[in-house]
Amino acid sequence: MVMYLQVVGGFVILVVAAEVMVRGAVILAEKIGVSPMVIGMTVVAFGTSAPELMVSLQAALSGSTGLAIGNIVGSNIANVWLILGASCLVTPILAKPDALKRDVILLLGGSLLFTGFCLQGVLATLAGVVLLAVFGTFLAISYFREKSDPELQKEHLEELEELEKGMPKNVPLAAVATVLGIVGLAFGADMLVAGGSEIARSFGVSEEVIGLTLFAFGTSLPELAASVVAAYRGHPDVAIGNVVGSNIFNMMLVGGIVAIVKPIPVPDQVLNFDIWVMLAATVMLLPVLLGWMKLDRKYAFLFFLIYIGYVGVQAYGVERLLASI
Numbered sequence: 272m273v274m275y276l277q278v279v280g281g282f283v284i285l286v287v288a289a290e291v292m293v294r295g296a297v298i299l300a301e302k303i304g305v306s307p308m309v310i311g312m313t314v315v316a317f318g319t320s321a322p323e324l325m326v327s328l329q330a331a332l333s334g335s336t337g338l339a340i341g342n343i344v345g346s347n348i349a350n351v352w353l354i355l356g357a358s359c360l361v362t363p364i365l366a367k368p369d370a371l372k373r374d375v376i377l378l379l380g381g382s383l384l385f386t387g388f389c390l391q392g393v394l395a396t397l398a399g400v401v402l403l404a405v406f407g408t409f410l411a412i413s414y415f416r417e418k419s420d421p422e423l424q425k426e427h428l429e430e431l432e433e434l435e436k437g438m439p440k441n442v443p444l445a446a447v448a449t450v451l452g453i454v455g456l457a458f459g460a461d462m463l464v465a466g467g468s469e470i471a472r473s474f475g476v477s478e479e480v481i482g483l484t485l486f487a488f489g490t491s492l493p494e495l496a497a498s499v500v501a502a503y504r505g506h507p508d509v510a511i512g513n514v515v516g517s518n519i520f521n522m523m524l525v526g527g528i529v530a531i532v533k534p535i536p537v538p539d540q541v542l543n544f545d546i547w548v549m550l551a552a553t554v555m556l557l558p559v560l561l562g563w564m565k566l567d568r569k570y571a572f573l574f575f576l577i578y579i580g581y582v583g584v585q586a587y588g589v590e591r592l593l594a595s596i
Contacts, residue, residue: 274473277466282489284459285322289493292452293318298445320520322490325460327525330482331533335468340394340535341482342490343526344545347382347518348483348581349491351552355566356574358498358510363567374515375560377409382553385522386546388530389537399530406523463489479538483545484585491517515560518553544589548581 296318323346330338384405388398463486471481494517498510529535537546555574559566584592 274466274469277462278470278485278489281459281461281463281466282492284455284462285325285490286492288452288455288459289318289321290452291448292321292456295445295448295450295452299442299449302442302445317520317524318493320517320525321456322460322493323521324525324528325456326463326486326490327529328532329457329460329464330478331529331535333464333468335464335478336535337478337538338464338467338471338482338486339529340389340537340541341479341545342486343521343529344541344549345483345487346491346521347549348545348552349487349578350494350514350517350521351556352574352578352581353488354491354495354498355511355514355556356571356578357495358514359566359571359574360568361499362510363565363571374512374519375557377405378515378519378560379553379557381405381409381519381522382550385526386550389546390542392537392542394526394530394535394537396531396534399527399532399534402523402527402530406519406527409519409523477538477540479540479545480585480589483541484582511559511566514556540589543593 323342327339327342330336330342381402385402388394388402391398467481467486468478470485471478494513498513558564564570
């Protein structure tokens with residue numbers, strides 16, 4: 272019973288702490304004169320990936336490397352098939368290919384790069400350095416692109432105004448909120464990893480399976496909430512942008528930082544199955560991002576069915592399935 276409470280409590284603390292940290296950091300950044308666009312691209316975007324980062328980092332440091340890599344790969348799969356599917360059930364999406372062209376290239380190229388590093392058997396320090404360098408380039412390109420687009424700047428400003436509601440614009444309180452949020456993220460991640468590891472042992476399943484399913488779903492909750500709300504408010508392009516941005520953040524930022532802190536051995540199941548599923552999910556998204564097709568409710572329902580099937584395969588056992596094939 273304790274392990275289940277740890278997992279539930281860890282998820283709740285992670286989500287709340289990420290929200291508190293982002294709101295506090297937004298106030299601090301504004302007070303020191305950082306532009307709304309930069310805040311939106313860095314502080315706010317990082318906030319939705321903070322749970323993945325803290326969980327994967329804590330898992331790697333505690334020796335649960337299967338949880339660490341499983342959380343990254345599983346979150347990217349859930350973002351496409353589960354989160355985007357949920358968003359499109361609210362409002363169908365027709366992407367603007369001109370706005371997403373560079374992101375499409377980076378998403379596909381980054382996925383191939385991340386997969387290539389994983390296929391070496393270990394996500395090593397050098398891989399982490401390269402991933403972070405690519406991520407830094409992505410941020411720089413995005414900044415100069417959005418700097419010349421008044422519409423994107425307006426969206427960032429509206430996003431910050433929404434985040435600031437209910438938050439006193441007081442620097443000491445904002446600093447306390449930021450610190451408490453960071454501490455909460457670390458504490459929640461520790462609880463989640465401890466509980467998840469115990470669940471894996473009690474059911475006799477591998478840690479990577481827990482990371483690919485339970486952890487991936489839980490740490491993707493901020494993206495789920497943000498994307499569904501954006502779709503409901505009539506901004507489906509923001510929903511798809513959240514998914515694309517989150518997947519890039521997970522592979523480049525989370526994967527890069529964790530690999531530098533502690534190289535991660537990649538489990539055989541991830542090498543033989545899950546990394547290819549992640550690539551398949553990315554490829555399925557490309558026609559939508561390029562504007563070749565509309566992500567309507569039928570396609571969204573298909574995404575849901577595929578994700579349910581993927582989770583079912585994990586429950587059945589990937590090794591058993593591959594052996595029977």
